[in-house]
Each structure stands twice: as C-alpha cells, then as structure tokens.
Amino acid sequence: MARQLEKTYNPAEFEDRLYTEWSGKGYFKPAKPGAEAFTIVMPPPNITGQLHMGHALDNTLQDILVRYKRMCGYNTLWVPGTDHASIATEAKIVEAMRKEGVTKEDLGRDGFLERAWEWNRVYGGRITEQLKKIGTSCDWSRQRFTLDEGCSKAVQDVFVNLYDKGLIYRGNRIINWCPHCLTSISDAEVEYEDQAGHFWHLRYPVKDSDEYIYLATTRPETLLGDTAVAVNPKDERYAHLVGKTVILPLVGREIPVVADDYVEMDFGTGVVKITPAHDPNDFEVGLRHNLPVINVMTDDAKITEEYPAYAGMDRFEARKAMVKDLEAQGYLVKVEDHAHNVGTCYRCGTTIEPRVSLQWFVKMEELAAPAIDVVKSGELKFIPDRFSKNYLHWMENIRDWCISRQLWWGHRIPAFYCDDCGELVVTKEKEAVCPKCGKAMRQDPDTLDTWFSSALWPFSTLGWPEETEDLATFYPTTTLVTGYDIITFWVSRMIFSGLEHTGKKPFTDVYVHGLVRDALGRKMSKSLGNGIDPLEIIKKYGCDALRFTLVNGNSPGNDMRVSDERFEASRNFANKIWNAARFVLMNLDEDCTAEAPDFASLPDEDKWILSRFNALTKEVRDNLDRYELGIALSKLYDFIWDIFCDWYIELVKSRLNDKGTKTNKDAQSVLVYVLSGVMKLLHPFMPFITEEIWQTLPHNGESIMIADYPAYTDELNFPAEEAAMAKVIDAIRAIRNIRSEMNVPNSRKAHLYIVTADAATFAGKDAFFTRLASASGVEIVAEKAEDNGCVRVITDACEILIPIADMIDKEEEMARLTKELASAENEILRATKKLENAEFVAKAPAKLVDAERSKIETFTAKCEKLRAAIENLKNI
C-alpha cells in the first residue's frame, strides 16, 4: 500500500526533501521554449544580509507568480542573484578588521579586495541557501552577482556610453559626505531625523560702521567658511548694506553682503550667513554671486589647519569652542532651543556633512524624460497604481545623481588621469596611456554607487551587452516584485537605465508590497530586537505556514503585521489540509486511479462540489492575473475548509462506507479529483504540502510543479445541482440551529417532516439529515397537518417539522420565532420600498429588480409559515 501520509503533519520531514528533488529534476529552469515568456529578476539581496521577513515576503510573492505562470504553460524564468552592496559590505569588513586592529591602509587596496571577495564566498552563499528554505523556484544555474564578470562589463559599457553622450560628468559640486564611511553618498541615501538643536543668534560688525548685522545659525562651526552674508533684494531694512562688507568674527575675513531671492524676509532677521562649501543652498547662492568656496573640514569632519585655534577639533567640539569664543568676544546675542531635521547616513547613522568635492555625476534631466513618459502612458504599470504618483513626483524633481564613492569594494570608475598634463580618458580598457604625452595613466581610485550596477540588473543578468539568446527570449522582463521603500533607489533607476541602454522598458508591471511589521506594528529592526527570523518560523510551523501568513488576506502595497497567533492559524490550516488528505487516502480502494468519473451520472452533492470547484478555478485565476494574491488565497482557504472539509467530506461519509458500489467508487473519484485539483490551485502558495499530498494521491505526471493549472470548463458547470444543495445545506443549518438554541442533545434523534413543494431537491438525501442533523428518519411531504408535538423550522425553500416539542422552552422558542418574523417582515418592507421607487425599477439592472421581487415572494411565504408556527406553538 503506497498511499499513506504520516499521522501528524510534520513539514520538516518533507520540505527540504522536495526542494532538492525539484531542483535536481531541473524544474526551476525555463522548459517551454517557444511559448510566451514570463520573466522575473529577483531583487538581489545584499551579501551582508541574513534572510529577514522582508526577503521572505518578497520572494514568496515572486515564487507564487512564477509557479502559477509555469503551471499555466509559460516559458518561465526567475533569475536569482546577489548584490555586492558596496558601502554596507565595506563597512562590515572594516568593522571586523577594526576588531583585529587592522586598517584598510594596512592591507592596501588589493589586500582589502581579497578579503572582501573572501567575505562574499562565505556570506554571499549564506543568503542564497536561506532563500531555498522558503521554496524559491528560481533558476540557480543562472545565478548572478553584481560584481561578476558579466555585470562588471555591463557597468563599464554603460559608464562609457553615458560619458560619451555627455550624460556623465565630473565636477566640483556639493554632495553629502559621511565622515564615518569617508565617502560621498547620494541624496537618496540620506535619512533625515528630527533632532533637538539650537539657534545661535550672532552679530557681525559692518565694516567702517558702528552697525551690526544680526543673524542666526544652527551650525556655528560653519562660520569659518562663510564667504558672504545674504539678504532679500526687496528687503528695505538692509538695502543700504548690500554691496558693503562685514567682518567675520573669529576669522577677521571681510565678506560682502549680497542680495539673493533665496533669503526669506519673514524668517528670523532676514539675514543668512553663506557657507558655500558646507550647505547646498549656500552653494547655489555662491554660484550666483561668484563667491569663494572655503572648505573648513577634513574628510573626517575635523577643522582644517587653516584655523589654528580650532584645527583638529571635531566639528561638534569646534562648535562648543567657537560658541564660547563668540560669547567672550561679544558676538553671541542669544541662544534659542530649536528642533530641526538633520541628515544622517543611511548606513551608519552619522550626521552627514554637506561638502564641496570633486565627484562623478549622472546628468538626469535627459534620462528622466522617457522614464516619465513610459509610466504616464501606462506602458509600465505600478500595482497598486498610487505608487506611480510617488515615482513620477520623484522623477519630475530629480537632481543629478552623484555616482562616485570613496570606497574600494565595487566597480572601479573606468576613468584615467595623466599626472603630467591632467588629461582625462574614459575607457573600457584596463589601462590607459595618455594620448598627449604617451605616459601611463592613473585610474580613478573611486568606485561606483552600488545602485549604478543594480540599475542594470534586468538586462545585465540576461547577458547584456552581448546579444544573448536569453536577452532575446526573456527581455523585457514581465514583473518586478519589490517593496515600496526602494522605488526611488532602485526601480526608478532600472526604468531609465533600461530605456536608455536597451531601448526597452525593463519590465511591464511593478508589483509593490509593503513592509512586514511586528505584532505591535513596529518596523522590525536590529536595534529594537523585535525581528522575527523566518527560519525560526519555518522550523516551528513549516514553510507553507509562513508563506500562507505572509500572503493570506494581504493587499498590494500595504504593510502587514505578523504574530505567533497568525503563524499558528496558518499552521492549523496546513494541518487541516493534511488531515483531509489523510481521510481521503484511507477511504480509497487500491485500484483507485486519477481518472475523472463520468460527471453526468453523479449525484447532486458531487456535481455541487465539482461546480463549486470549477467556479473557484476561474476566480483564483482571475485574482492571480490581477495580482490579487491575498484574495485568491483566502478563497482557497474558504473552499478547502468550509466547502470541501466541513460539507463535502461530511456529505459523502455514508457513501464511503458502502464498499463495492458505484456510488462508493464515484465518491472516491470525486474526492481525488477535487482534492488534487485544489492542491494544484494552492500549489503556488503552499508548494510543499501540496506536492506531498498530490504525490500520494492517485496522479498522472511527475510533479505537481509541472502539472497544468486547473481551468474553468463548462463540463463542470452544474447550476441546478448547486442551487439544490444550497437548499439542503440551508435546511441542515436551520435544524442544527434550533436544536442548539434549545439545547437538544445530538443523542436525541428525531424524525423529520420536510414540507416542500420541491420534493425532488430533498429526495434521496436522507443520509445527510441523519448524519448531519441528528435525524432518525426523513419524510418529504407536500403538506403536514398541525402537530402539537413538533416545532417548526422555516427556511426559504421548505418547512421542517421536528417532534421535539417536549424538549423546548416555549417562551424562548416564541421569542426566536418572533424575532425571525420581525426580520423577515423587515426584509419585505425594505424590498417593497425599493420597488415602489420608480427610478430604481427604471434604472437598476433588471436582474436586481427581479431579485427584489422574488425576495418579496420568498419572505412573504416565510412570514406566513412563521405566523403559522407561532400559532402552533401557542397550542403546545
């Protein structure tokens, strides 16, 4: 006897085994050459990373789409890979080295890179192994790394192309500098946080005058770099000072008073000190007025040698010292508390220092235009749509992208300088010779922003710039799945890069999901220590339960909370499926096959479940096609638990005891048909349990993974039987209800009289009532005379008399009937009002108007019966 499942659901026993089998049989590779392609490239996790809930969600969603499309017959490819994460990785390695007392400089560039590659060998593999635990069916034979040879070649090509087109330039511009990581970072990498600070009100003496000019600053230490004081050109208070000079306290430098629109008259005193080297706005003012740019800090944010009084002091120490001196010399007017936003490094949290420095930039305006069009035209869609607004807002206000980083771990900038004549050459070659003086050139020591290479991910992973078969087959990719937190960092840059370098959008749909939060709604973070480790959850509840929790009832773009309660509920669902399968298996004959039964000859309950299953396939497919994964899954949950387990299995139990009959064989066939069908529908969501069960059931084919996804068929559409069974189920519920309300124990069986004009609907279904409604026998009659020993239960389709009058509390039953009558009368009233409204009758769809009419009929009949039942009760 091959067909058996372990008595208890123990996912750890089979999940790894099945993954290895699938992988070994090559199911993760595209297998339908010629068919329409469905492609996803995985957002590459950082090699520094540990698998967290965000990865688990992101990859579960991708896996669902990929498995679904694969079963639908698409030539499906999911490309995995990892990101070198230059700044994050370098920071971790430097930190590890610091503990050993080693610095980057000790190792030298080559030595450091060796160590970084070693890091990648050790930790880069860790995250991919963890991804396998959640069932990702990506093609590992195509796995890529942003620093591998191919991706590096793509990066070089792109850099050189953009440079040749004039879209990459090198310039002295103000950038965000991290004094801890010792590198520039892009605007997107700055995180702002509210900090309590102060306004220091200062006064600068006007030259050759007794007058002072009053202003305030939050960063007094930048005073050293002031090269002007600015006022608004319309400000009459200061008109007489424009063009004059003031003496910079502590420094003694003479600086001009300039007029600039940037200054707001109403804010503070209407005077701003201008420090072009250390403030982005001041930098702009400086450009407009040709002001000198004086950098007063070293790379690690200490005051430079030029200012001996403060030289070597950290910027915050210098601030204190300078405030003290300003006060002593009478330049400090007052100090106020002031909360303001301070930019911090997204990696290390250090307060960033705006700073003028020579960096490489991508000119964005020209690149952004087509990237805006492709979304505005609807050619590239965000799901849900509201994220396209975020995207467009960012794209339309984009600034040039600082791409050079003062790091070693990354793609080195392919630019070479001649130390003799200053010539600059940008080339794909590894070395360069100065075209002017013939001397060997020195390569730019900097590397590129990590996002520069991940921007190319959708095509660099498919072989671009080579014209590979993969590129021709799978590009543009179909769907990108990612969190809303990296739309600006990553998605936007892929879009303009794809359009620029391949002439095509990199993907058609962007499916955006939210963040996974803890039970209290907090972001999971290391500092809070509230992170939930997906691997722990898998150990405890199984991978399918984890996936179920992350997807069930969730809607695109919204954050979600996870908690033990939810994981447990999901595990219980898996357990329910497991036991339903066990039940089916223990009732199958040895010779039971996967052949479908002759549908037309089946009894109502079989046609009912098949018809419901059929409708389900359509709904699930429709939902999946619209990226409504959460809705699709909760429909599957309802069908499996409520329809299949709680009703169908209970309905066929009596037939299953009738061994050797046609009806028994049919029941087996239908159980197998529906269960294996619903396992297929569920497989993309819960791949392991569905495969394990499907393999154990009679089946055709090697694996559920490569089976056909069920589709709607007219052959299984049985509306009449669906309606009939709905009436039967309604009757059983009504009987259970009154028995429960009246505390009639199930052991007290009772004969039922079903009074109905529709005998056919109830005929031949005695077993349902005896088994599920504590009936000792059933009589279907057209009429039933008054009977004082019976209570009456009324449904839309029938009236049921149950001889348990002696068991009931007359008053309670009276109250119950009265309440039911009132609610039925209310329904009539409601429907009548609607129909009395001429406009409703005229404008609403005929179907709805008819529904209201038949509602009146149904409830009128029901009311009559209820009134009769009340009269009857009085006589008991």
Next chain:
RNA sequence: GUGGGUGUAGCUCAGUUGGUUAGAGCACUUGCUUGACAUGCAAGGGGUCGUUGGUUCAAGUCCAUUCAUCCACACCA
C-alpha cells in the same frame, strides 16, 4: 511645505467594475471524546464601515470637508 496611505467587530485585517441581510482569523459564549483533524466539530453574541455634507435608483466602495494616525519627498539659515 508638497504628495500619498490608513481609519470597517474587543484585536489584526479582507472587502475586486458602486448592487442581496458587510466578511475572515484570533479572542469571547454555549454544546460536543461525531473512527481525518481538540492544530478539531456545531451553534451563537459582537460593527449607525472615523466626522459632516454631496453625487447616484443604489455608497463601506465615487466626490468634497474635517478629525486622527502613519509614510515619502522637500526643508528656513
């Protein structure tokens, strides 16, 4: 400041193109050792869908207003 999200049962959340009496899980009440499952079964209580207006035959769903809350972007020295 600009843009956006969220507000539905005690809690966490679904609710598709507006259309029966608004759903689920958890929690709660009552009753069940029903030969798959107590990680279960049956029955039940609980919501004026944040506020106020509007559009419509019809609004949880669309529009406006307002309150609360969260996020993104920008940022005033």
